[in-house]
Amino acid sequence: MSIEFLLTSLVIVITPGTGVLYTMAAGLSRGTKASVVASVGCTLGIVPHILAAITGLAALLHTSAVAFQTLKYLGVAYLLYMAWSTWRDKGNLLVEKDKEPRPASRVILSGILLNVLNPKLTIFFFAFLPQFVSTGAPDAVWKMVELSAVFMAMTFVVFVGYGAFAAAIRTHVISRPKILSWLRRGFAGAFAGLAASLAFTDK
Template sequence: MSVEFWLTTLVIVITPGTGVVYTMAAGLSRGARASVVASLGCTLGIVPHMAAAITGLAALLHTSQLAFEILKYAGVAYLLYMAISTLRDKSALTVENAEPEPVRKVIVSGIVLNLLNPKLTIFFFAFLPQFVAANESGAFIKMVGLSAIFMAMTFVVFIGYGMFAASIRNHVISRPKVLTWIRRVFAAAFIALGARLALAGM
């Protein structure tokens, strides 16, 4: 396993994106447990993209403008939905959360966020082959192994982000003005990510 792979993977997973924003929002609003669940959901959302890259389906997505655009704008719409939901859910950031958000809902939201990002498929299609020679024996198995490592690092890093958010939760949720700005920041982050995705080309 090359040092380049570890370093590249680390840089990629620690760079804030949709998954990080969602995981931190979960940790800040629902606590440590929710941040772990959100991290799991975001990590599972990577699986279809890696599977597509490994099996070669990404090549079709890369060459089909229509397929790319449909998936891209579905992702943009979902990010805007997350932004609106963040602004409207004023009961989420409270000390007394009577009803914690269902685990399944948190996981599904995390999966959908990453699933509806076609750039991930194309990214892995370009990323994984850099560390596996085309004529290398057991190339398929090695790509699966590299994918598993990428997912494990993603899960760990996202938990770190989520735990940090959860650790400062009690210090901010008792301040109404701070909560208002936090909701606005997260909503703005989702909107910004949606705009970036909308402007992304193949």
């Protein structure tokens, strides 16, 4: 495994996106445990894209405009839903120590959907993994599986770090309605911005 792969993966993972926003929102609203659960969901959401890249299904998205556009707009719709629900639900970022936790399964499912409905990830892995694997090698598939596992582990660790940071500062926003309001609007705007970015993404 090359240092180039590790460094490139780290840069990609630490770049804020939907997963980071979701994990930080969980950490701010419900603490470290919730952010870890959210990180699990976002990390699992990468699996379908990795499998698609490894099995060659990404080639279909790369060559079929209909397939790409369909998945893309499903992702846009879900991001807009996240923006809308975050904006209107004033309790979504309400920080309370005795707040009833959301079911872990629901948090994980939302995290999975955020990443599954993003066709850019499939195209990314389709273009990214072959750069570090000799396609003619007999163990090329297993090598891509190994690299993908490392990428997922790195994603989980970084997301947990983001979530832990958000959870650490949550005590500073307790009982500060204005800060909570701006945070809620900021997350809603960020989700909407990501939706717009995805909507205008071409192959």
